[in-house]
Amino acid sequence: MxxxxxxxxxxxxxxxxxxxxxxxxxxxxxxxxxxxxxxxxxxxxxxxxxxxxxxxxxxxxxxxxxxxxxxxxxxxxxxxxxxxxxxxxxxxxxxxxxxxxxxxxxxxxxxxxxxxxxxxxxxxxxxxxxxxxxxxxxxxxxxxxxxxxxxxxLFSRLPEWEEAPPRPAPRTVTLLPDEAEERLTRLTGAGAEIRPGQRAFAAAAAEAFGPRSVRDAPNMVLAEAGTGIGKTLGYLAPASLWAERAGGPVWISTFTKALQRQLSQETERLFPDAAERRVRVVTRKGRENYLCLLNLEDALQGGFAGRAAVLAQLVARWAAYTADGDMVGGDLPGWLPTLFRRNGPAALTDRRGECVYAGCPHYRKCFIERAARAGAQADIVIANHALVMVNAARGRELNTRPTRYVFDEGHHLHDAADAMFGTALSGAESIELRRWLLGPEAGGRGRRRGLAARLSDVASYDEAGARAIADAVDAARALPSDGWLGRLAEGQPFGPVEALLAAARGLTYARAEQPGDAGYGLETELAEPTPALIDAAQPAAAALDALVRPLNGLARRLEALLAEAPDWLDAQARARVEGAIASIGWRAETVAAWLALLARVGGPVDPDFVDWLAVDRVEGREYDVGLHRRWLDPTRPLAEVVLKPAHGVLVTSATLRGGGTGDGDWTQAEARSGAHHLVRAPQRFAAASPFDYAAHAEVLIVTDVKKGDIAELSGAYARLIAAAGGGTLGLFTAIRRLRAVHARLADRLARDGLPLHAQHVDPIDTGTLVDIFRDDPHASLLGTDALRDGVDVPGHSLRLVVMEGVPWPKPGVLHAARRLVGGGSTYDDRIVRARLAQAFGRLIRRADDRGLFVLLSAATPSRLLSAFPDGTPIARVTLDEAVARVSARLSPSAPLAIPGSLGHGAHAGETLGELP
Missing domain, CATH: 3.30.420 (Nucleotidyltransferase; domain 5)
Structure with a gap:
């Protein structure tokens, strides 16, 4: 044809x-x-x-x-x-x-x-x-x-979800370690290789599923399981056994969507029958990940134009065949949204929190509601850290709150809590709140509606509620509106909140801008504020107070409405009101946090928080301005909201102790997981990786690549990638250097049949870039933090990891405050060791993998080398030597045994002797 x-x-x-x-x-x-x-x-x-x-x-x-x-x-x-x-x-x-x-x-x-x-x-x-x-x-x-x-x-083809009776509370059961090991044997198969570390891990994990004896004191297990232990099946064994006997759900939480997909695949061992597995295992994500059918209907009926309308039709085709409606990491190809304008995909999900719940004509077919109900009846719920924290802090599903959690990738709990419980009074955040309250302004298109339109039936029924809605909408006009960034740059802010942001912007530039900076973000402490900032804070606080009062009043009126139960309040209307209460409560909490932050301007310092001002920029272009607040220790709210209400918690990772060993590192594992805020001490378990790192891996520290020289850095990457024949993951600490190196190398390597892909360069989502990299053993991939922690590419496709330098933490106000209380340089070292351990962990994913880890930094301190697994050969070499070793070790016939290794602590100038 x-x-x-x-x-x-x-x-x-x-x-x-x-x-x-x-x-x-x-x-x-x-x-x-x-x-x-x-x-x-x-x-x-x-x-x-x-x-x-x-x-x-x-x-x-x-x-x-x-x-x-x-x-x-x-x-x-x-x-x-x-x-x-x-x-x-x-x-x-x-x-x-x-x-x-x-x-x-x-x-x-x-x-x-x-x-x-x-x-x-x-x-x-x-x-x-x-x-x-x-x-x-x-x-x-x-x-x-x-x-x-x-x-x-489509909308008639999709099945409707069904209501189910409330699930009874889980029964009190006790799991014995040998029962967990027996279940593990069933999952792995009778003829499978016996892995002592995996069996020990399963037995230790069973402790997290025992009955709790003291309120606010969950049975907590911290378990470090090295790569290759098989920790997924190790915790699925006791988790599935407890769910079966107790009749309750176990929530398994991860940090990356990639691990969510892997977990879903592993549960095939639990439930080989696909139909049973769909009932017993459910993957949950945040609302913003799922297709909103009402938004899709609006797009199909003319809400979208041009290329975005084509995307809507293709998404509608997908919606009729999708398993769960997940647009981010589900069965929608990750490359499809990137073929279209960025705003198209976002407009098809519920990113603005405007869901009308039972007021939606597609409520009974909603993918989000279906997932929530399926999760309430499931044995295993595969979630992520952010969703667990959001549900615990402000979720609607109070009656189905889980009592048992497994936090895989537990080394990320601290960072997830930091993001979840932080506060940002910024232009981007406040304009989103304005849009949620007022709806489209100045001829905006689409189905988006303001608060008054969404609750029009309530307003017509309840006079006090109608007044509260009107007051909130009126107060919202004091928030920033479209064009606010331009007005700030011109020195003509409109309204009290824009005036506050203008003052914050001016002070940030005055104190943080340095000669010759690269045009990236600026920040400065919220200390010794200028009179201009203090004067701007008071009217801004008054405007926000005028907003939060009617929001709180409206939430109380809606709660009273549920209690009064008028004739028109059927089950669907009740669900809609309950959803509105949750949404309003979330916004009211946000504004209350903003007010607490503004009280700091010119007021006393709160030692529990770190406050600063920031101007967010990319290559000199401003995109946000704001005041920020983070907990000095974000595991405090994590412990209060998530850990203490639970009965059992397992926190596990291959690098839970930050890439180090010894009892001292458990103190940091407890601190970063929130365990030190609990009255009952956690159980500890550690199992080293079974892999033979001495025979299959080597760490090379290159001593003669000049720091900051892009030409030398590019040349080093080019030679190493060529020597390995591709299969290289290149990790950078700065996007600017990544782009510069890619620009110098891509054509040169491609002429030799070695494709080079790059995050932040190629217009492809990160997950698809990893899929492309995994699929071609001659390809190489450059990236930043997301690739350091989220890549699982076993086999020959990833045989060399190259880091441009020591991944020191970015100096900033928040880091400086935590560094001060965390031990100064010791705190920095812990972060770097954890990052090095995670990066090295990308290299050896199964027993027959082999590869090299190259660090292009002569100034790597020997004290950081404990990040690498015991027995891993480490040498400081020149670039020429590193290239020769890569070529020799990674050719298919070359042995990887390393004679004469220095082990940990090699010093500058030391090398391993001649290549065999």
Whole structure:
């Protein structure tokens, strides 16, 4: 099947066009002219446009066609990944890709003529996309036949969730360690390898599921399980056993979406039957992750225009086939939203907290409500740290609050609590509150409505409630409005809160800006405020007080309404009012926290908090200004809100003690998990990794790459990646340096058949970048913190980790305060050791993995080297030596045994002797 369009492929190694006459290489200028004049078939238009330097590139993107033909299926968005997805042979090289794109287009367009499982709804979507002038529209309409009978459209096709009776409280049961080990044996299989560390871990984890004996004193277990122990099945064994016997849910919380997906896959061992597993295991995320059906309906009915409207149609196709409606990390391909404008995907979820709950016509089909109800009946709920804390602090599901938690990736609990319980009175936060209260202003489009519109029926019933709504809406006009950043820059703020932000901005620039700064964020302590800031704080506080009072009054009136139960308050209306109470309470708490922060301006210091002023910038462009407050110890609210109400808590990680060993590090593990705020001391367990690091890994500290020299840094990365033949994860502490290195290397490496991808450069989401990296053993990936902690790439695809330097914490007001009370340089060392341990942990993921870890920093202190597992060979070498070692160790036939290792504590100038 031929198409009357050429195919265009652009990579860092060249540009090719393919049509009926064959394939030929072309220049960038010709490619841009061709793409501007002629519809071209391509793969990932934003990425191709970036490589051409033509941001407005559009055409017939095969990823969009794949999303239409196969909704809720994933394909790695590369030529090789697409070839597997459509059952074709992958192209041999870059010069063959353009011709392959023509072949792939024909294969996808041929699917509707055969046995097509995703046929339902396709004809109606194709017609709508054709009217929107979707580039694939004519070809798709021609090939998708009209159904013989009317199809059920999306909103009638989706199943309704069902109400279930309240779940009884969990029964009191005691798990014995040998029972947990027996369940583990069943999960791993009778013939599986016996792993003593995993069995010991399961037995220790069982302690967290015993009955609590003292109020506010949960049975807490801190368990460090080295990589390869098999901790997931180790805690699933006692967790599933307790859920089965006690009849209650266990919430397993992670920090990354990647681990949530892995956990969901591991539960197949618990419940091999897919239907049973859907009932017994539920994945929960925050509301902002799920598709909002009301927002989607608005988009389909004209709320979106242009490319965003095309996205809405493709998402509607997906919604009919998705397992759970999760748009972020679920079965919606992560690359699909990145093909469109950024505001399109966000507008399809409930990011603004405007849900009307039972007032929504799609309430009974809502993905969010379905997940909440399924989670209430499940045995295992796979959640994340942020959701656990939000639900505990202000969740509506009070009657289904879990009593047993497992916090995997527990080393992130401190950071998650820090973000959750912090306060920011900023322009971005306050304008969102204004929009939530007032709705669209100045001709805004879409279905968004203000508080008065959402509660119009309440206002008509209750006079006091109506007054409270009117007062809150009136007070909201004192908050920043559209254009506030420009007015601040011009020195013409409007309203008391904008005046406060203007004063904060002026003081931050006065105290924090340095000559020659790179145009990134500025911050300064909220200490010794100027008279201008003090004078601005009082009217701002008065304006916020005028807002929080009617919000609190409205919440009380709504609670009274539930108690009065008028005739019109049926079950759905009650649910809607309960949802409104929760939303209003959340906003009222936020404003109250802002008021407490403003009381600090010119007032006494609160030793429990760290307060500062900040101007957020990217490359000199301001995007927010605000006053910030964080707990000096964020595990205090974590302990009060989450830990103390629980009966049992297991906190586990491969680096729970921050990459160190010894009893002293348990003190820090307890401090960063909140255990030291509990009256009952936690149980401790540690199991070292079973991997043979002495034989399979090596740490090289390069001593002759000049710090701050981008040319030398780029050259080092280029030589190391080439020596390894790809398979390299490059980690940076600054986005600016990452971009500079990528710009120097991408073309050079691509010419040698070594693709280079980069976070913050490629217009692709991080999860998809990792998928691309995992899929191609010749590819390399550059990134920052998210890749240091969130990459799981076992096997040959990741065989070299290169860090640009020691990952010292960023100096800032908050860090300085915590450093002061945490031991000064000792506090910094703990952070760095934890980061090094996490980065090294990306390298060896299974017993047959092998690889090298290279740190491009001559000034690495020996005291930090305890971050690496015991027995790991460590050497300080020149770049030439490092390149030679990488080449020798990582070739398929090379042995990785390291003779003459110095072990921990190698000093500058020491090396390992000659290569064998």
């Amino acid at each position: 031929s198409l009357p369009h050429p195919a265009l492929h652009a990579s860092h190694s060249g540009i090719w066009i393919a049509d009926a006459a064959g394939t030929r290489a072309i220049g960038r200028g010709e490619a841009i002219r061709l793409a501007a004049d002629t519809p071209v078939i391509l793969l990932n238009a934003p990425l191709v446009g970036q490589r051409l330097g033509y941001a407005e590139l559009s055409g017939l993107d095969l990823l969009e066609l794949f999303a239409f033909i196969h909704p809720a299926r994933f394909a790695v968005p590369t030529p090789a990944g697409l070839a597997r997805a459509v059952d074709l042979s992958p192209p041999d090289g870059d010069e063959d890709v353009a011709a392959f794109l023509l072949e792939a287009a024909a294969a996808l367009l041929a699917v509707p003529a055969g046995n097509w499982p995703e046929r339902e709804g396709a004809w109606a979507s194709a017609q709508a996309l054709f009217r929107m002038r979707w580039p694939w529209g004519p070809a798709v309409v021609e090939r998708v036949a009209k159904p013989a009978r009317d199809e059920r459209w």
